[in-house]
Amino acid sequence: MSFEPPDQESADLLALALSVAEKADTGEQVEAFVARSSYTTVRAHGGEVESFTSAASAGIGVRVVSNHRQGFAWAGTLEADAIEEALAEARDNATFAESDEWVGLAEPDGIAPVPFDAFDPSVGSMPASRKIDLAIELERMVRAGDRRITGVRVATFSDSTSRFAVATSTGIAGAGRGAWCSMSALALAEEGDETYTGGGSTVGFRPDDLDLAEAADDAVLRATRLFGAKPVPSQRVTIILEPRMAATIASLLGSTLTGERVLKGRSPFGDRMGEVIASPKLTLIDDPTDHRSYAADVFDGEGLACRRNQLVVDGVLQGFLYDSASGRRAGQPSTGSAVRGVSSTPSVGCQALAVAPGAGSFDSLLADIDTGVYLQSMTGLHSGVNLVSGDISVGIEGLMVRNGQLAEPVREVTIASTLQRMLLDIVAIGDDVEWLPGGTGCPTIVIADLSLGGS
Amino acid sequence: MIEQSVLEVVLGVAMRTGGEFAEVFAEDRRNASAVLDDGRVEELTSGRDRGAGIRVVVGDTTGFAHTADLTEAGLIAAAEAAAAAARGGGGGTNVIALDRRSASRGYDIETYPGDVPKASKVELLGRANDAARAVGGAISQVSVSYGDNRRHILVANSDGLFVEDDTVRTFFAVSCVATGDAGMQTGRESVGHTIGFELFDMYDVDQLARNAADRALTKLAARPAPSGQMPVVIGSGGGGVLFHEACGHGLEADLVAKGASVFRGRVGQQVASKGVTVVDDGTMEREWGNIAVDDEGNPAQRNVLIEDGVLTDYMWDHLRARKEGRRSSGNGRRQSYQNLPMVRMTNTYLLAGEEDPEAIIASTPKGVYVKHLGGGQVNTATGDFVFGMTEAYLIEDGKITEPLREGNLIGNGPEVLQRIDALGNDFAMGPPGTCGKDGQGVPVGDGVPTLRVSSLTIGGTAA
Numbered sequence: 001m002s003f004e005p006p007d008q009e010s011a012d013l014l015a016l017a018l019s020v021a022e023k024a025d026t027g028e029q030v031e032a033f034v035a036r037s038s039y040t041t042v043r044a045h046g047g048e049v050e051s052f053t054s055a056a057s058a059g060i061g062v063r064v065v066s067n068h069r070q071g072f073a074w075a076g077t078l079e080a081d082a083i084e085e086a087l088a089e090a091r092d093n094a095t096f097a098e099s100d101e102w103v104g105l106a107e108p109d110g111i112a113p114v115p116f117d118a119f120d121p122s123v124g125s126m127p128a129s130r131k132i133d134l135a136i137e138l139e140r141m142v143r144a145g146d147r148r149i150t151g152v153r154v155a156t157f158s159d160s161t162s163r164f165a166v167a168t169s170t171g172i173a174g175a176g177r178g179a180w181c182s183m184s185a186l187a188l189a190e191e192g193d194e195t196y197t198g199g200g201s202t203v204g205f206r207p208d209d210l211d212l213a214e215a216a217d218d219a220v221l222r223a224t225r226l227f228g229a230k231p232v233p234s235q236r237v238t239i240i241l242e243p244r245m246a247a248t249i250a251s252l253l254g255s256t257l258t259g260e261r262v263l264k265g266r267s268p269f270g271d272r273m274g275e276v277i278a279s280p281k282l283t284l285i286d287d288p289t290d291h292r293s294y295a296a297d298v299f300d301g302e303g304l305a306c307r308r309n310q311l312v313v314d315g316v317l318q319g320f321l322y323d324s325a326s327g328r329r330a331g332q333p334s335t336g337s338a339v340r341g342v343s344s345t346p347s348v349g350c351q352a353l354a355v356a357p358g359a360g361s362f363d364s365l366l367a368d369i370d371t372g373v374y375l376q377s378m379t380g381l382h383s384g385v386n387l388v389s390g391d392i393s394v395g396i397e398g399l400m401v402r403n404g405q406l407a408e409p410v411r412e413v414t415i416a417s418t419l420q421r422m423l424l425d426i427v428a429i430g431d432d433v434e435w436l437p438g439g440t441g442c443p444t445i446v447i448a449d450l451s452l453g454g455s
Numbered sequence: 456m457i458e459q460s461v462l463e464v465v466l467g468v469a470m471r472t473g474g475e476f477a478e479v480f481a482e483d484r485r486n487a488s489a490v491l492d493d494g495r496v497e498e499l500t501s502g503r504d505r506g507a508g509i510r511v512v513v514g515d516t517t518g519f520a521h522t523a524d525l526t527e528a529g530l531i532a533a534a535e536a537a538a539a540a541a542r543g544g545g546g547g548t549n550v551i552a553l554d555r556r557s558a559s560r561g562y563d564i565e566t567y568p569g570d571v572p573k574a575s576k577v578e579l580l581g582r583a584n585d586a587a588r589a590v591g592g593a594i595s596q597v598s599v600s601y602g603d604n605r606r607h608i609l610v611a612n613s614d615g616l617f618v619e620d621d622t623v624r625t626f627f628a629v630s631c632v633a634t635g636d637a638g639m640q641t642g643r644e645s646v647g648h649t650i651g652f653e654l655f656d657m658y659d660v661d662q663l664a665r666n667a668a669d670r671a672l673t674k675l676a677a678r679p680a681p682s683g684q685m686p687v688v689i690g691s692g693g694g695g696v697l698f699h700e701a702c703g704h705g706l707e708a709d710l711v712a713k714g715a716s717v718f719r720g721r722v723g724q725q726v727a728s729k730g731v732t733v734v735d736d737g738t739m740e741r742e743w744g745n746i747a748v749d750d751e752g753n754p755a756q757r758n759v760l761i762e763d764g765v766l767t768d769y770m771w772d773h774l775r776a777r778k779e780g781r782r783s784s785g786n787g788r789r790q791s792y793q794n795l796p797m798v799r800m801t802n803t804y805l806l807a808g809e810e811d812p813e814a815i816i817a818s819t820p821k822g823v824y825v826k827h828l829g830g831g832q833v834n835t836a837t838g839d840f841v842f843g844m845t846e847a848y849l850i851e852d853g854k855i856t857e858p859l860r861e862g863n864l865i866g867n868g869p870e871v872l873q874r875i876d877a878l879g880n881d882f883a884m885g886p887p888g889t890c891g892k893d894g895q896g897v898p899v900g901d902g903v904p905t906l907r908v909s910s911l912t913i914g915g916t917a918a
Contacts, residue, residue, distance in 0.1 A: 100495055
């Protein structure tokens with residue numbers, strides 16, 4: 001398998017990673033994951049720059065496996081003494097772990113990486129003045145969007161370029177690079193004694209991809225359509241989730257399908273392989289080789305090629321995700337699903353989830369709903385979702401749906417169900433797939449029969 | 456960490472382009488953690504991160520740059536980058552004389568975790584695992600984690616402030632899964648203090664493990680939580696996050712100034728029931744949110760936010776206080792040297808009342824008793840907030856009866872503060888928390904006595 005790093009900087013990182021991996025003693029495996037990134041963040045407020053941050057950072061994570069025991073250490077610098085210290089600490093840490101026959105680094109599996117390089121040098125070379133102008137312009141557009149907009153909590157321009165390399169003493173060598181820019185605004189709208197906020201954002205692989213008007217319109221619409229919102233009585237409801245909300249549910253499902261959770265008895269779907277777990281309308285795939293995703297990538301966190309993994313097809317559970325250690329334990333190959341940063345060992349995770357499109361636009365799906373709720377936002381996902389039991393309960397803001405039309409605004413209510421039930425209660429999936437900033441591709445999804453907790 | 460003379464030079468460079476204020480924040484942090492999962496000590500991790508963030512303020516603009524290079528040349532490069540981003544009209548002050556102060560937190564660390572053999576940390580994991588599994592065969596999975604960190608910070612600024620501090624935190628958590636006929640349930644117990652390995656003189660890890668296992672087992676028999684409004688009794692120590700979300704965030708001066716708080720313009724007004732006094736207190740010894748100085752070098756303070764129901768003050772950082780011509784309240788915090796500071800809470804709590812906690816429950820005909828809350832989230836503009844109940848029971852005829860499955864509760868901060876109709880005499884601090892704001896996490900503590908809110912909306916699935 002031949003592989004060329006995409007540029008000199010990533011080649012240098014790979015050389016550094018290889019030089020650490022080569023220090024493996026006999027009977028020992030060593031992995032080095034090295035990353036370098038730089039970023040700018042401009043925050044605008046009141047027509048001025050509130051803050052301008054620019055910085056570069058680098059780090060290394062070293063994993064040592066010896067006698068099936070794993071140790072890890074990291075450092076937030078690439079200075080030679082820090083790398084030496086990390087290697088020594090990882091070795092020492094390994095002696096305290098308990099032996100596990102499945103533990104070990106990835107080994108080359110013959111799967112060829114799918115070439116992908118969305119790195120656009122114009123992200124890194126953009127002048128600071130242009131970034132400032134964009135942030136101030138976005139704030140201006142939001143303020144001008146509606147007379148009730150009284151302020152913008154913050155309008156932000158961010159860009160980042162990053163490079164990473166991973167190498168092991170078992171023959172893994174991978175490197176990659178990426179560049180993104182994004183903008184977001186949080187609008188404040190006031191009328192009478194009510195204040196609402198609404199957010200909008202736009203993301204791209206290059207500055208020209210940014211759509212300020214779309215971000216501004218979204219922030220304004222979301223901040224201004226909730227005036228007069230109040231709780232509605234508790235009832236059973238159908239909910240309509242636009243792509244960004246539906247993606248949240250898809251991500252929760254994806255998280256329960258990692259080999260790590262399944263093997264350790266923490267997934268509600270762990271013993272359901274091959275069974276119907278969702279409406280036949282649902283097909284869910286994790287595919288970082290789909291280059292429409294902002295999370296598209298060539299290698300996973302262990303340096304194996306990313307690949308397309310089918311998780312749910314027509315409602316039937318078809319697959320779990322594995323890294324190399326969890327795959328060995330399950331008797332399965334790695335699915336190239338190791339995710340990581342410098343400061344942690346790889347874990348198994350979804351990278352670029354996509355829900356396959358169904359039929360119908362948002363408006364046509366809405367028209368089919370007699371009584372329901374259109375969700376504008378969900379809060380309390382970290383406190384109200386238990387991925388082991390599947391219990392889900394979140395606070396929401398949004399608009400009631402009556403006779404197929406968006407109706408009065410609602411706030412200070414909850415919706416609740418279980419993930420298991422919600423998947424079976426999917427009644428429609430739209431054809432309007434949107435690729436979201438987090439890398440997920442998702443259409444509108446309609447789910448029936450949730451409990452709304454209100455007045 | 457950095458010589459005083461170097462800091463003076465770097466601050467001089469930072470001010471050269473007309474800066475009105477410049478600051479060097481340097482940090483050297485070591486982390487250690489150990490995890491046992493699925494019956495096996497999986498791995499130990501050691502981490503080291505050090506660097507400096509430099510900010511320069513001109514008018515309303517802050518320029519910020521950070522570097523992992525703590526040499527004079529590295530710091531000067533960062534200072535120039537920060538100054539370029541915040542360019543003023545003319546040349547600014549560039550002679551800076553630092554006045555070194557000492558930071559004091561009123562107690563000593565007894566045993567630095569870095570001096571404790573790794574084997575001793577690992578031994579705790581095994582003990583907790585054994586204790587949790589011994590609770591019963593329904594306990595199907597146990598994970599135990601240990602963590603410690605030592606954070607040395609240095610702050611020097613163009614006002615002449617120069618202070619260093621060394622903070623040690625130690626943490627331990629047990630999470631259990633119980634499996635029954637109706638699926639799986641989880642239980643968790645965590646403790647964390649701004650102290651060293653003496654944490655384990657305060658707590659028996661076997662008991663912590665049994666608490667986590669019992670919580671998971673209890674929930675196996677739980678029924679779906681109700682949905683809709685009813686009285687809610689919050690248990691002592693288990694529900695401080697209620698105030699963190701219901702009013703804490705809304706009292707952060709940066710959000711107030713931007714019009715993003717429902718508490719804007721309400722200082723001096725009755726915003727809560729009489730008897731409700733809410734305090735944010737960075738000086739609270741050994742608590743998870745304890746700091747000697749904040750991340751802008753200002754001493755931690757005990758700040759009364761709401762006194763007997765009346766809003767007395769917001770929380771302030773350097774920039775916001777400077778703008779208003781007042782002093783910082785010691786609430787300027789940041790996740791690391793790579794972040795700008797902003798207004799953050801420390802230990803936020805509600806003072807005890809006088810009622811017998813059992814009498815509070817006995818006088819509640821029907822409602823929900825939440826013994827432990829999970830995390831929460833607030834929209835400060837509307838005041839609407841949610842928080843999760845990780846251990847809750849029905850109250851029927853003044854008695855705690857059946858356990859409930861997990862769910863969120865939702866309320867509106869200003870309304871909930873007015874609906875507190877009973878305050879117990881049994882104040883306790885709760886488990887360690889991490890507060891997130893604009894992508895930065897900082898350690899915070901919270902505490903409450905047993906209390907009752909006359910009406911909150913419960914987000915369950917039962918009618």
